[in-house]
Amino acid sequence: MNDVVSALREVLPPEALFTDAEALRRYSHDDAEWAAFGEPAAVVLAGSVDDVVAAVRVAARLGVPVVPRGAGSGLSGGANATAGCIVLSLERMTAILEVNADERYAVVEAGVINDDLRQHVAGHGLWYPPDPASMSISTIGGNVATNAGGLCCVKYGVTRDYVLGLTVVLADGSVAKLGRTTAKGVTGYDLTALMVGSEGTLSIVVDVTVKLRPLGGREERAIIGYFPSLTDAGRAVAAVSAAGIVPSALELIDRMCLHTVAEWQGWTLPEQADVLLLAAVDEVGAAGEELAGRIAGLFADAGGTGVERATDPDDVARLFLARRLAYPSLERLGPVLTEDVCVPRSAVPEMLARIERIAAEADVVIANIAHAGDGNLHPLIIAPEGDAAAKDRAEAAFTRIVDACRELGGTVTGEHGVGLLKLPGAAAELSPTVLRMHRAVKDALDPHGILNPGKAFPATVPATESATEPATAER
Amino acid sequence: MNDVVSALREVLPPEALFTDAEALRRYSHDDAEWAAFGEPAAVVLAGSVDDVVAAVRVAARLGVPVVPRGAGSGLSGGANATAGCIVLSLERMTAILEVNADERYAVVEAGVINDDLRQHVAGHGLWYPPDPASMSISTIGGNVATNAGGLCCVKYGVTRDYVLGLTVVLADGSVAKLGRTTAKGVTGYDLTALMVGSEGTLSIVVDVTVKLRPLGGREERAIIGYFPSLTDAGRAVAAVSAAGIVPSALELIDRMCLHTVAEWQGWTLPEQADVLLLAAVDEVGAAGEELAGRIAGLFADAGGTGVERATDPDDVARLFLARRLAYPSLERLGPVLTEDVCVPRSAVPEMLARIERIAAEADVVIANIAHAGDGNLHPLIIAPEGDAAAKDRAEAAFTRIVDACRELGGTVTGEHGVGLLKLPGAAAELSPTVLRMHRAVKDALDPHGILNPGKAFPATVPATESATEPATAER
Numbered sequence: 014m015n016d017v018v019s020a021l022r023e024v025l026p027p028e029a030l031f032t033d034a035e036a037l038r039r040y041s042h043d044d045a046e047w048a049a050f051g052e053p054a055a056v057v058l059a060g061s062v063d064d065v066v067a068a069v070r071v072a073a074r075l076g077v078p079v080v081p082r083g084a085g086s087g088l089s090g091g092a093n094a095t096a097g098c099i100v101l102s103l104e105r106m107t108a109i110l111e112v113n114a115d116e117r118y119a120v121v122e123a124g125v126i127n128d129d130l131r132q133h134v135a136g137h138g139l140w141y142p143p144d145p146a147s148m149s150i151s152t153i154g155g156n157v158a159t160n161a162g163g164l165c166c167v168k169y170g171v172t173r174d175y176v177l178g179l180t181v182v183l184a185d186g187s188v189a190k191l192g193r194t195t196a197k198g199v200t201g202y203d204l205t206a207l208m209v210g211s212e213g214t215l216s217i218v219v220d221v222t223v224k225l226r227p228l229g230g231r232e233e234r235a236i237i238g239y240f241p242s243l244t245d246a247g248r249a250v251a252a253v254s255a256a257g258i259v260p261s262a263l264e265l266i267d268r269m270c271l272h273t274v275a276e277w278q279g280w281t282l283p284e285q286a287d288v289l290l291l292a293a294v295d296e297v298g299a300a301g302e303e304l305a306g307r308i309a310g311l312f313a314d315a316g317g318t319g320v321e322r323a324t325d326p327d328d329v330a331r332l333f334l335a336r337r338l339a340y341p342s343l344e345r346l347g348p349v350l351t352e353d354v355c356v357p358r359s360a361v362p363e364m365l366a367r368i369e370r371i372a373a374e375a376d377v378v379i380a381n382i383a384h385a386g387d388g389n390l391h392p393l394i395i396a397p398e399g400d401a402a403a404k405d406r407a408e409a410a411f412t413r414i415v416d417a418c419r420e421l422g423g424t425v426t427g428e429h430g431v432g433l434l435k436l437p438g439a440a441a442e443l444s445p446t447v448l449r450m451h452r453a454v455k456d457a458l459d460p461h462g463i464l465n466p467g468k469a470f471p472a473t474v475p476a477t478e479s480a481t482e483p484a485t486a487e488r
Numbered sequence: 489m490n491d492v493v494s495a496l497r498e499v500l501p502p503e504a505l506f507t508d509a510e511a512l513r514r515y516s517h518d519d520a521e522w523a524a525f526g527e528p529a530a531v532v533l534a535g536s537v538d539d540v541v542a543a544v545r546v547a548a549r550l551g552v553p554v555v556p557r558g559a560g561s562g563l564s565g566g567a568n569a570t571a572g573c574i575v576l577s578l579e580r581m582t583a584i585l586e587v588n589a590d591e592r593y594a595v596v597e598a599g600v601i602n603d604d605l606r607q608h609v610a611g612h613g614l615w616y617p618p619d620p621a622s623m624s625i626s627t628i629g630g631n632v633a634t635n636a637g638g639l640c641c642v643k644y645g646v647t648r649d650y651v652l653g654l655t656v657v658l659a660d661g662s663v664a665k666l667g668r669t670t671a672k673g674v675t676g677y678d679l680t681a682l683m684v685g686s687e688g689t690l691s692i693v694v695d696v697t698v699k700l701r702p703l704g705g706r707e708e709r710a711i712i713g714y715f716p717s718l719t720d721a722g723r724a725v726a727a728v729s730a731a732g733i734v735p736s737a738l739e740l741i742d743r744m745c746l747h748t749v750a751e752w753q754g755w756t757l758p759e760q761a762d763v764l765l766l767a768a769v770d771e772v773g774a775a776g777e778e779l780a781g782r783i784a785g786l787f788a789d790a791g792g793t794g795v796e797r798a799t800d801p802d803d804v805a806r807l808f809l810a811r812r813l814a815y816p817s818l819e820r821l822g823p824v825l826t827e828d829v830c831v832p833r834s835a836v837p838e839m840l841a842r843i844e845r846i847a848a849e850a851d852v853v854i855a856n857i858a859h860a861g862d863g864n865l866h867p868l869i870i871a872p873e874g875d876a877a878a879k880d881r882a883e884a885a886f887t888r889i890v891d892a893c894r895e896l897g898g899t900v901t902g903e904h905g906v907g908l909l910k911l912p913g914a915a916a917e918l919s920p921t922v923l924r925m926h927r928a929v930k931d932a933l934d935p936h937g938i939l940n941p942g943k944a945f946p947a948t949v950p951a952t953e954s955a956t957e958p959a960t961a962e963r
Contacts, residue, residue: 115729115834116863138732160674171672173681174649189921195830196862197646198899199635199685200906200914201945202926206648206681210674227732254590257613257702300775355670359590387671388591424673431675439675446664450933451677457932458925470676 017054017077017099024067031056040082040100041093046350047408048090048433053080053100060105062180062188062219068101069217070186072463080465081213083124083155086147088351089432091159091212091468101217103154110220112137117225118177118194123154123218130223139225142169145428146340154218160210162428164262167386168295171428173209175224181208181216184459194222207454212430212469215458231295233261234305235329238317239286243267243369246288247362249315250385253292253308254358260308262293263386264336267365270380270393274335274342283319290317290385291336293329339382343393346378350407352392353435354418355427361385367417368392375410377403389427390418412437431469440471492529492552492574499542506531515575516568518557521825522883523565523908528555528575535580537655537663537694543576544692545661547938555940556688558599558630561622563826564907566634566687566943576692578629585695587612592700593652593669598629598693605698614700617644620903621815629693635685637903639737639811642861643770646903648684650699656683656691659934669697682929687905687944690933706770708736709780710804713792714761718742718844721763722837724790725860728767728783729833735783737768738861739811742840745855745868749810749817758794765792765860766811768804814857818868821853825882827867828910829893830902836860842892843867850885852878864902865893887912906944915946 018032031037032055042050054077057068072079081101082092094100106122109130113119114137121130127148131141144163145151151161157179162171178192192198192205208216240246246265253260266274266289275282290312294304305322312320323329343349356364365381368390372379383390392414396403415425415438425431425438443451451470455462466472493507506512507530517525529552532543547554556576557567569575581597584605588594589612596605602623606616619638620626626636632654637646653667667673667680683691715721721740728735741749741764750757765787769779780797787795798804818824831839840856843865847854858865867889871878890900890913900906900913918926926945930937941947 113832115726116832117729160678162672166672170649173678174645183921183925187921189925190919191922193830193899194897195832195864195899195902197637197641197830197859197864197902199901199903200899200910200917201922202690202929203635203648203681203685204922204925204929206678206684207929209681210678215677227734229732230734251590254592257704259702259705296771297775298778300772303773355668355672357588357591357670384672389670389672422669424668424670424675426674427670427672428674435675442675444665446658446662447666447676447679450658450664450679453932454677454679454682454929457928 015054017071017075020071020075021055021057021068021099024071025057025064026060029058029060029064031058040102043082043085043087043090043092045088045090045093045432045434046348047404048093050093051096053094054097056100056102058102058105062182065101065182065217065219066186066188068099069182069184072099073185073461076461076463078463078466081217083152083158084150086151087155087159087432088353088429089426089434091430091432093433095467103219104152106219109133114139116194118222119225120220120222121153122220123152125153127151127153127156134225135228138228140228141175141223141225143172143175153221153223157209157218157221158212159430160428162384162389164264164384167263167384168259168261173206176205176209176221177224178222179205179208179218180220181218183216184461184464192222210430212432213465214455214469215464217464230297232297232301233326233329234294234301235323235332236292236305236308236312237332238290238312238320239283240288240290240315240317241285242287243362243365245316246290249290249312249317250361251359252311252315256307256311258304258308260292260386261295262291264291265361265383265385266335266339267381269378270339270343270382271335273346273380274338277342277345278338285318289335291333336382343380343395347395347397350394350396350411352390352394352411352414353426353429354414354423355387355389356418356421356423358386358388360421360423361388361390364390364418364421368414371410371413371417375406375413377406377410379410387427433468436471443470490529492546492550495546495550496530496532496543496574499546500532500539501535504533504535504539506533515557515577518560518562518565518567520563520565520568520907520909521823522879523568525568526571528569529572531575531577533577533580537657540576540657540692540694541661541663543574544657544659547574548660548936551936551938553938553941556692558627558633559625561626562630562634562907563828563904564901564909566905566907568908570942578694579627581694584608589614591669593697594700595695595697596628597695598627600628602626602628602631609700610703613703615703616650616698616700618647618650628696628698632684632693632696633687634905635903637864639739639859642738642859643734643736648681651680651684651696652699653697654680654683654693655695656693658691659936659939667697685905687907688940689930689944690939692939705772707772707776708768708770708801708804709776710798710807711767711780711783711787711795712807713765713787713795714758715763715765715790715792716760717762718837718840720791721765724765724787724792725836726834727786727790731782731786733779733783735767735861736770737766739766740836740858740860741810741814742856744853745814745818745857746810748821748855749813752817752820753813760793764810766808811857818855818870822870822872825869825871825886827865827869827886827889828901828904829889829898830862830864831893831896831898833861833863835896835898836863836865839865839893839896843889846885846888846892850881850888852882852885854885862902908943911946918945
């Protein structure tokens with residue numbers, strides 16, 4: 014028997030340790046199609062902080078990598094196993110440890126599903142805003158590891174904006190409580206923020222103190238419109254922004270995506286329905302009505318047709334149905350490689366036009382959903398199962414999309430994380446000096462490199478720049 | 489001539505270097521009364537990034553500490569000089585490098601005054617929310633270094649929430665661009681957030697990319713009420729929170745502070761006016777009216793008298809006048825040692841009661857202003873000029889307030905930073921493991937310890953915990 018397995022067996026309860034072929038296979042990768050992965054030596058389903066500590070200490074002692082994981086719903090390969098590693102799943106740590114309605118925070122274990130947290134705190138009159146599309150399956154720990162976004166972050170911010178504190182297990186197995194529960198606080202470095210989005214490479218998050226908002230005081234109104242071209246839709250998005258309106262969602266669905274949904278559902282679309290924009294506002298009463306009316310007007314002015322508004326929750330859900338069906342309708346066509354790039358808001362139409370060209374040139378099908386209000390695009394690249402040549406073309410398109418996003422002043426990942434798939438993009442985006450800072454921080458907190466090695470930032474760091482190099486070269 | 493001075497003279501333009509006694513004295517400390525300071529070897533008033541790089545390279549070569557500084561308006565001693573150091577002021581770097589109205593961000597040099605940024609972007613229809621009380625004198629670089637808060641952060645967040653990116657000079661003189669200009673982005677570690685609040689101990693901020701909001705879409709309404717006791721005022725604050733209302737300001741002024749202002753201004757206060765609460769909401773139209781009305785009702789229900797509301801900007805300013813005059817009115821009584829602690833919102837009345845007892849027992853005058861909606865208190869400790877015994881008593885009271893805040897589950901600094909004054913408090917608040925993390929990060933990014941050494945976190949770190957110690961000891 015493997016050294017790692019026998020060492021883990023000594024320190025973990027039997028129900029926490031899995032080494033059968035099915036478990037090793039199932040826990041070898043997340044939801045990123047085509048990211049590389051290896052077979053782990055063991056899978057630990059931690060039931061407590063003590064289990065996490067025990068597993069990390071074994072890993073530290075034997076120099077074996079630990080790959081932490083929540084639901085495995087990541088889309089960048091951040092939770093993919095390396096050969097011989099310990100996959101450490103937090104999915105069984107699902108306790109909601111505290112809800113404090115007066116101070117508006119909750120403390121939850123890392124394995125709590127985003128939706129479960131949302132529903133639980135709603136019972137206390139509170140709201141946890143971050144709403145990644147995966148919210149019914151993804152864990153808070155995973156959301157923290159990737160700094161997950163969502164639809165409402167255009168108005169309410171991303172996961173990072175709701176993390177007050179963390180309990181983490183460090184690379185030597187020690188446990189640290191970071192952050193605070195008070196509304197404000199600046200004691201020491203913001204190590205909490207450093208951990209958010211670090212993809213388990215600096216520590217393993219075991220519980221999270223999340224900031225909550227009052228549940229009430231909002232009334233959702235939806236506004237949709239179909240546009241004859243990307244340019245027209247882009248003009249509508251720009252007009253909403255220029256009017257100083259901050260919607261609670263502003264989503265775009267392109268022609269390929271829209272027509273796939275419509276065909277599947279048997280919908281008849283308005284003529285010249287090339288792009289669908291879906292907006293929401295959540296101000297109450299007359300203020301909400303007025304904003305919704307202004308957005309509807311701006312949509313119409315920009316050439317929108319079939320402009321509709323809804324206030325009744327069922328009607329709002331109906332108007333947003335195309336957004337909810339986008340991903341499943343595309344998955345019916347074949348495996349979907351989900352891109353995630355973020356460009357300046359005003360560059361969304363140009364970016365979508367470039368993606369259209371890249372799809373044509375690479376001969377692949379690419380459909381787009383986008384958080385248009387944030388400039389965050391999710392090109393969905395589809396390649397038929399078992400077609401190796403199509404897969405190669407899809408991967409080439411993926412790379413070209415990342416390059417195009419950089420050319421337009423964008424960033425290579427808006428909300429899914431670097432994982433493995435965006436390592437080349439991150440190497441292009443981050444300067445040698447910034448990469449050296451990453452390496453220095455990583456080495457400081459994980460000197461033996463056992464925490465999810467090879468993820469989150471490119472490992473190869475250029476040699477130290479000479480001190481005689483122009484100091485302002487990066488500016 | 490001193491080695492440092494001659495080395496600086498070689499690389500800096502003459503107008504950037506000051507070594508006269510008056511400059512050395514003037515730049516030897518910030519606005520923290522009684523924090524220790526020494527005489528610097530030289531003062532550099534950088535006019536460009538090149539000047540900063542040149543000064544840091546000299547410091548690195550000679551192993552001399554660099555103490556960066558903005559306006560010197562800090563209240564924790566974070567910019568206090570150590571003997572023989574280089575004080576590096578960014579106050580002359582005041583260029584607004586870019587305002588992008590479409591993407592709602594601005595790039596400004598570190599020396600730009602908060603108010604100047606605010607006014608400049610208002611001309612583009614944009615708003616920079618963070619509003620520390622020092623905003624007419626403090627710089628954005630200093631705001632970033634301390635993660636400054638303010639009045640409106642109860643609704644709109646603190647400086648950290650508005651920093652998208654930074655250009656920083658590292659300890660070896662290299663220049664790094666951190667962060668992004670897009671609305672979202674998760675490429676690599678959040679080194680931007682790590683720098684915010686790090687008080688110049690990890691890098692020197694030379695420019696800041698700030699996120700902006702639309703200027704319009706808000707209408708300020710003020711609501712005030714006088715309360716016969718801290719308990720009653722605390723009940724009013726709790727009632728506003730329990731009603732799910734998020735005001736755009738919620739300030740408290742205690743009896744000592746209120747009566748000092750009233751005496752100075754010749755105001756007649758309502759009977760039993762022990763505590764003044766000042767609230768603001770900024771929702772537009774009927775929604776704002778309704779919220780203001782509800783807050784006024786909750787104030788009255790909790791025993792508030794003299795409850796007033798205002799919508800006209802001049803009237804709003806009049807209602808908030810006591811808040812604006814609080815600090816200057818107290819300074820007329822003697823040097824003010826400004827405390828800054830943050831407790832759970834619901835513990836504000838208890839904390840104020842303890843402060844009252846501490847003041848009585850220590851025989852010092854303490855007046856309180858508090859961001860009640862955040863639980864962030866600023867006890868203002870006054871000791872007559874030249875009275876050494878009174879100063880000792882004031883310092884003892886300062887320490888006891890920090891201890892009391894910790895006992896109530898608070899944090900030792902809400903928005904002013906650790907600097908020097910809160911080092912003992914930070915040592916009590918941060919666990920040995922967390923302190924070791926600080927030391928590791930500091931050593932990774934500033935291996936020779938030249939950047940503002942001795943600030944932001946306690947330098948003494950306990951020996952490594954044994955691996956056999958209970959792993960969950962900190963939980």
